[in-house]
Amino acid sequence: MEPNNHSENFAQKWVFSKDHKVIGLQYMFTSFSFLLFGFSLVLLMRWQLAYPGNPIPWIGSFLPKSIAVGGIMHPAAYNSLGAMHGTIMIFLGIVPLGVGAFGNYFLPLQIGARDMAFPTLNMFSYWVYFLGGLLMFFSFFLPGGAAQSGWTSYVPLSIISPGQTVWLIAMTFLITSSLLGSINFIVTTVNLRAPGLTWSRLPLFVWAQFITALLLLFAFPVLQAGAVLQLLDRIAGTSFYIPTGLIVGGAPLDRSGGGSALLWQHLFWFLAHPEVYVLLLPAMGIVSEILANGTRKPIFGYKEIAGSFCFIGILSFMVWAHHMFVSGMKTSLSYLFMTTTMIISVPSVAILTCFLLSLKGASIRFTLPMLFALTFLPMFGIGGLTGLPLGFTPTDVYLHDTYYVIGHFHYVVVTGSMIALMGGIYYWFPKMFGRKMNEFWGKVHFWGTILTMNGIFFPMFIQGLSGVQRRLYDPTVQSHNLAVQPTNVFMSYCALGLLIFQIPFIVNFFRSIFKGEKTEENPWHATTLEWACPSPPLPHKNFESAPTVYRGPYEYSVPGHSTDYIPQNVP
Amino acid sequence: MTETEHALSNETVTGIPNGKLGIWVFLASEVMLFGGFISSYVVLRTGSDFFPIPARELLGVPLATLNTFVLITSSVTMVLALDAIQKGNRKGLIQFLTWTIFLGFCFLAIKSYEYPHKWSEGITISSSLFGSFYFTLTGLHGLHVIGGIAFNLYILIQAIKGRYSADHCDRVEYAGLYWHFVDLVWVILFPIFYLL
Numbered sequence: 232m233e234p235n236n237h238s239e240n241f242a243q244k245w246v247f248s249k250d251h252k253v254i255g256l257q258y259m260f261t262s263f264s265f266l267l268f269g270f271s272l273v274l275l276m277r278w279q280l281a282y283p284g285n286p287i288p289w290i291g292s293f294l295p296k297s298i299a300v301g302g303i304m305h306p307a308a309y310n311s312l313g314a315m316h317g318t319i320m321i322f323l324g325i326v327p328l329g330v331g332a333f334g335n336y337f338l339p340l341q342i343g344a345r346d347m348a349f350p351t352l353n354m355f356s357y358w359v360y361f362l363g364g365l366l367m368f369f370s371f372f373l374p375g376g377a378a379q380s381g382w383t384s385y386v387p388l389s390i391i392s393p394g395q396t397v398w399l400i401a402m403t404f405l406i407t408s409s410l411l412g413s414i415n416f417i418v419t420t421v422n423l424r425a426p427g428l429t430w431s432r433l434p435l436f437v438w439a440q441f442i443t444a445l446l447l448l449f450a451f452p453v454l455q456a457g458a459v460l461q462l463l464d465r466i467a468g469t470s471f472y473i474p475t476g477l478i479v480g481g482a483p484l485d486r487s488g489g490g491s492a493l494l495w496q497h498l499f500w501f502l503a504h505p506e507v508y509v510l511l512l513p514a515m516g517i518v519s520e521i522l523a524n525g526t527r528k529p530i531f532g533y534k535e536i537a538g539s540f541c542f543i544g545i546l547s548f549m550v551w552a553h554h555m556f557v558s559g560m561k562t563s564l565s566y567l568f569m570t571t572t573m574i575i576s577v578p579s580v581a582i583l584t585c586f587l588l589s590l591k592g593a594s595i596r597f598t599l600p601m602l603f604a605l606t607f608l609p610m611f612g613i614g615g616l617t618g619l620p621l622g623f624t625p626t627d628v629y630l631h632d633t634y635y636v637i638g639h640f641h642y643v644v645v646t647g648s649m650i651a652l653m654g655g656i657y658y659w660f661p662k663m664f665g666r667k668m669n670e671f672w673g674k675v676h677f678w679g680t681i682l683t684m685n686g687i688f689f690p691m692f693i694q695g696l697s698g699v700q701r702r703l704y705d706p707t708v709q710s711h712n713l714a715v716q717p718t719n720v721f722m723s724y725c726a727l728g729l730l731i732f733q734i735p736f737i738v739n740f741f742r743s744i745f746k747g748e749k750t751e752e753n754p755w756h757a758t759t760l761e762w763a764c765p766s767p768p769l770p771h772k773n774f775e776s777a778p779t780v781y782r783g784p785y786e787y788s789v790p791g792h793s794t795d796y797i798p799q800n801v802p
Numbered sequence: 803m804t805e806t807e808h809a810l811s812n813e814t815v816t817g818i819p820n821g822k823l824g825i826w827v828f829l830a831s832e833v834m835l836f837g838g839f840i841s842s843y844v845v846l847r848t849g850s851d852f853f854p855i856p857a858r859e860l861l862g863v864p865l866a867t868l869n870t871f872v873l874i875t876s877s878v879t880m881v882l883a884l885d886a887i888q889k890g891n892r893k894g895l896i897q898f899l900t901w902t903i904f905l906g907f908c909f910l911a912i913k914s915y916e917y918p919h920k921w922s923e924g925i926t927i928s929s930s931l932f933g934s935f936y937f938t939l940t941g942l943h944g945l946h947v948i949g950g951i952a953f954n955l956y957i958l959i960q961a962i963k964g965r966y967s968a969d970h971c972d973r974v975e976y977a978g979l980y981w982h983f984v985d986l987v988w989v990i991l992f993p994i995f996y997l998l
Binding site for chain 2: 423451452467470475
């Protein structure tokens with residue numbers, strides 16, 4: 232059964248594997264661990280926000296002295312937890328899950344390839360990511376602790392606060408990893424498509440991954456440049472970001488000066504806005520696959536969606552400064568970026584509209600993945616629409632740096648991307664392990680997750696509109712925050728609930744790997760190529776024989792055909 | 803597993819070998835990396851309230867011009883090396899590749915003379931923004947030169963072992979692409995630091 236696999240020992244097969252499927256699973260399990268870790272950091276913060284200055288019950292006594300003394304969280308530790316929560320969730324959690332895990336596992340399968348174009352590079356990409364992740368994790372235990380300048384690492388604070396050097400070095404690892412990965416994804420998509428799989432027949436998931444890889448390729452090196460400059464400011468005495476005559480701790484900083492703090496913001500957001508679409512596009516790709524399958528209809532507006540992905544990709548490089556409206560940037564620049572920001576909302580809305588219209592007239596199968604995909608639509612809708620007031624300067628001046636921004640971002644990335652990624656796990660689980668996840672516990676996970684997530688994030692809009700600032704260690708010190716302080720308690724209990732509702736998922740996931748109900752090759756009656764190979768696909772080979780593609784990706788309910796789906800590889 | 807890689811590289815949709823497309827994509831990201839640095843330099847040089855520029859005599863323009871000449875010549879010998887092997891001339895490949903590597907080392911030697919000279923003139927990485935950018939960018943470029951020399955040395959060793967022939971010389975081309983890129987970066991760095 233595994234002819235070219237007999238000589239591999241355990242380490243070659245599961246640890247230093249060059250098989251894209253094993254690497255995908257490695258990414259998946261590593262990112263799961265980081266998501267859980269990053270989430271538990273925020274739970275500690277949520278206790279502090281709900282009951283400022285009170286000792287954290289039970290867990291508080293286990294925390295190291297650098298984080299909490301007598302169970303009461305240290306303010307610097309609160310900053311660290313916030314910075315590391317953002318960093319870990321974005322760079323070590325969601326991107327590796329959406330791109331590293333799903334992209335690695337399913338992009339080659341969906342294009343009918345036997346592996347990535349550069350399997351060895353693929354393996355390095357994972358291990359460089361893993362080392363970067365370890366460095367981030369262990370920075371908590373190093374002298375000086377973890378970074379505490381927010382995930383945005385704004386200068387000059389990040390140049391003078393401890394812990395940042397390790398953050399910058401760890402980010403270099405992560406940037407290198409994503410560079411290697413994106414080269415692989417781009418070459419694989421361009422060069423290794425199965426015969427007959429033209430660009431207009433590519434599944435939307437592949438389109439999304441391809442555009443994502445381009446974003447990573449072009450955006451990350453600029454952050455790398457910015458990070459090198461910041462590192463030199465910290466260790467080599469340069470002043471790229473240090474303005475003339477900067478006073479630190481009451482004394483002028485002994486530097487030549489002349490630098491610009493705004494420069495860092497420009498370099499950072501030049502990466503970080505495309506990064507938002509790196510978080511989002513793979514999720515939209517997954518939703519496209521699940522929606523077409525669950526509605527048993529061709530997706531509405533295939534070309535519009537693929538075109539919108541490309542348009543978003545290009546435009547995402549021209550909107551970055553809408554994060555900087557209150558930074559003292561020129562007003563004329565604000566107008567420019569306000570306009571581009573309004574334009575980029577058009578393709579996003581086009582995609583959402585296509586998804587909604589796909590539902591019209593469908594006899595929807597409410598399978599588990601479909602529940603998640605359907606939930607993505609309104610949740611991402613809230614996330615996207617609440618972004619508009621942040622793109623307009625008049626409203627952004629008021630809302631900037633309040634909890635409204637946090638709410639907007641989390642609706643997009645958590646109830647949007649994360650929900651879609653969870654749907655992807657339920658959808659592709661049978662392909663990865665040859666078994667199904669339990670339906671009942673899946674539904675418990677779904678409803679619990681949706682309700683608690685909204686319980687956490689919706690009050691953030693209310694708080695933000697009442698003027699509660701983000702990054703506050705103790706919200707009760709400002710009297711105007713007291714009116715909404717009860718919402719903090721509610722949100723914190725919802726966050727605890729969210730943690731509890733992940734337990735059925737974790738147990739279900741690991742139990743189903745070994746004991747789940749066995750399934751056939753194509754349990755969802757789907758059309759794309761990954762369902763044409765055995766479950767799980769053959770190591771280093773994927774397909775029994777190389778597939779040929781004869782039709783578009785979503786030929787569901789074709790009139791006059793005996794089944795309601797025609798796989799792409801059926802002549 | 804190298805067999806898998808090999809088998810995969812022979813059957814691409816576009817007809818472009820994976821390695822060639824890969825190196826072009828990689829160079830695109832390198833452009834963005836240097837683009838980030840160079841645009842930061844331009845922004846601060848034109849917009850900063852304190853950006854003293856050292857007198858041109860202190861910068862050693864003649865030596866840098868010589869270095870530019872050395873690097874451009876090394877690009878020419880790289881082209882000749884690829885041309886040789888494409889015509890099946892293995893000896894020519896080894897010869898010209900050795901020249902390319904030698905000229906690469908010459909560039910580094912001249913740079914390692916220039917650096918201490920600049921330090922004695924009071925231009926250091928922390929002296930002012932000009933010095934910071936100068937040493938950061940030429941230092942990063944120097945690392946790329948070292949990387950390019952290492953790549954070329956690897957190709958040279960393979961060439962001596964007799965690995966390349968007229969229809970199997972893709973990797974020589976990849977090394978060449980990278981080397982030309984490194985050369986091109988210097989052609990941009992030279993005027994923006996020494997001449998403007």
